[in-house]
Amino acid sequence: MNKYKKDFPIFQNRQAVMPLIYLDSAATSQKPQVVIDAVVEYYQTYNANIHRGVYAIAEKATEKVEEVRKKVAKFINANDSSEIVFTHGTTEAINLIAASLCKRPRKGRGILLSEMEHHSNLVPWQHYARVAGMPVGYLAFDGKSGKLTGEIVSEGRNKKNTDINNYSIISLTHVSNVLGTVNDVAHFAKNIRDNEETSVLIIDAAQSVPHMKVDVQDLGCDFLAFSGHKMFSPSGIGILWGRKNILNTLDPLLFGSQMIKEVTLHHVTYQDSPERFESGTLPIEGIIGFGAAIDYLSEIGMNTIRTHEKNLIGYTLEQLRKISGLTTYGPKNINEHSGVISFNLDGVHPHDVAQILGQSNICVRAGHHCAMPLHKKLGVPATVRVSLNIYNDDEDIDALIRGLKEVKKVFSIH
Ligand SMILES: Cc1ncc(COP(=O)(O)O)c(C=O)c1O
Structure with a gap:
């Protein structure tokens, strides 16, 4: 577990059931123990x-x-x-x-x-x-x-x-x-x-x-x-x-x-x-x-957070682009990119992608993400969204990629 993940008790608490791969921080973030303690x-x-x-x-x-x-x-x-x-x-x-x-x-x-x-x-x-x-x-x-x-x-x-x-x-x-x-x-x-x-x-x-x-x-x-x-x-x-x-x-x-x-x-x-x-x-x-x-x-520092996320955005985009039939949306330059990455997989509805990933405790979001006009402009009704935070690491992305390969297998896509 990376050093930041250890600060968030949900990851330890879910470990015994099935490791939690939380890639939906744009919807809401997990909470560190210090915040829970203050409340x-x-x-x-x-x-x-x-x-x-x-x-x-x-x-x-x-x-x-x-x-x-x-x-x-x-x-x-x-x-x-x-x-x-x-x-x-x-x-x-x-x-x-x-x-x-x-x-x-x-x-x-x-x-x-x-x-x-x-x-x-x-x-x-x-x-x-x-x-x-x-x-x-x-x-x-x-x-x-x-x-x-x-x-x-x-x-x-x-x-x-x-x-x-x-x-x-x-x-x-x-x-x-x-x-x-x-x-x-x-x-x-x-x-x-x-x-x-x-x-x-x-x-x-x-x-x-x-x-x-x-x-x-x-x-x-x-x-x-x-x-x-x-x-x-x-x-x-x-x-x-x-x-x-x-x-x-x-x-x-x-x-x-x-x-x-x-x-x-x-x-x-x-x-x-x-x-x-x-x-x-x-x-x-x-x-x-x-x-x-x-x-x-x-205490962590916003610049440290941005650097950590930028490295992870780079890794995520690189891994996603190796998957055939997968289209990512958004800027190519990582300096203009935050840790939100949306994509579609040819031949599979975004909700099916999210549901199959969810069976392995990989949490992503599918839908229009409260941005219908944006999706209309992209010409798609929905996308799959992965969003990153300080507690995510390369291992989470490797799990995502394994999960996406499983999705392709389920739908017999090569
Ligand atoms: C860009 C943006 N604006 C506004 C909101 C709405 O935030 P809240 O639901 O916390 O009011 C969101 C939530 O996802 C968002 O991503």
């Missing part, structure tokens, strides 16, 4: 609600949660911890931004997304754009290279909508959850800024923050959304980072509880960020586990 410690020694009680355990819980907010701010190089909003995940964070920004559309200006977005960075925008009457355009990607081309496609190929200056909101994925493409959003942000000072740039970082160093100042974006459960933390907790001057002008998504400054029977005023957006009781144990996850990631 158990909270429940066993200082379980209380936060920002309310004045007794010792409530103060300790509040302190721990606010410590995590500072840790997250440092982790992504935010200017201030008040720019860190706890949400339930990436999906909620993007919904919050979309609901609020689309309330004040700029005349004739629309929303620019890309063809490779996860539904969570697509459907909220489509919904609120429809409500506000805003046009939606898409940055195209090239099916062969898996990269954004810079071309803008829009409904009805309306020529006016292919000009970037017609968009005041731009929301893009940093890393594709299907192609593994690492988009050069910093370069893109610079181009937008050169064109239009007042555009707002939102980055869906669900698949990047867990796997590489992400610095919001370097990216040059205004908002960043990501989920804890994909980065070793418990589920139910995610982050919206935003620039303070914009955050404090946005309407909340949820109303009630502690997000108010003052309420009368006829009037209400809201707090500033982050309280403004954190209505109701937060998933406290999730936040505390998230803090332990950030400590764990920081």
Whole structure:
């Protein structure tokens, strides 16, 4: 077992039954013992609600949660911890931004997304754009290279909508959850800024923050959304980072509880960020586990993680390409590739591939991975997706390759 795998008890615990080959970290990551311990410690020694009680355990819980907010701010190089909003995940964070920004559309200006977005960075925008009457355009990607081309496609190929200056909101994925493409959003942000000072740039970082160093100042974006459960933390907790001057002008998504400054029977005023957006009781144990996850990631180092994953991407692609009839999608250059690799095997439905691999405890995902327009562009209804993490190694990939050979045998494919 590699040294990182040993930190994740699920691998030891499954060993006696059948070794667990977990290649589905893009869906959710496994949890290290340190995260599990932090959650158990909270429940066993200082379980209380936060920002309310004045007794010792409530103060300790509040302190721990606010410590995590500072840790997250440092982790992504935010200017201030008040720019860190706890949400339930990436999906909620993007919904919050979309609901609020689309309330004040700029005349004739629309929303620019890309063809490779996860539904969570697509459907909220489509919904609120429809409500506000805003046009939606898409940055195209090239099916062969898996990269954004810079071309803008829009409904009805309306020529006016292919000009970037017609968009005041731009929301893009940093890393594709299907192609593994690492988009050069910093370069893109610079181009937008050169064109239009007042555009707002939102980055869906669900698949990047867990796997590489992400610095919001370097990216040059205004908002960043990501989920804890994909980065070793418990589920139910995610982050919206935003620039303070914009955050404090946005309407909340949820109303009630502690997000108010003052309420009368006829009037209400809201707090500033982050309280403004954190209505109701937060998933406290999730936040505390998230803090332990950030400590764990920081101890290993994001550059070490990226290097480990890059080596493994190289090995995985090399081995997959030796299998005849197998097509991989996504960039050829490993520097532009994250640890998400999707493929299809001629003559076998992706679900059958995943099911047969699953019989050997090899966990991969099959389907459209919440990216139907992307698959339409590729011309396939579904793909098999392998996604890597620090606890994976060459042996896992060797098991995958043996499993794929077995799939071919079952379907009598040579
Ligand atoms: C790129 C991307 N964006 C958004 C999401 C949604 O994340 P969550 O389900 O944690 O809200 C995912 C999840 O797979 C994703 O991969």
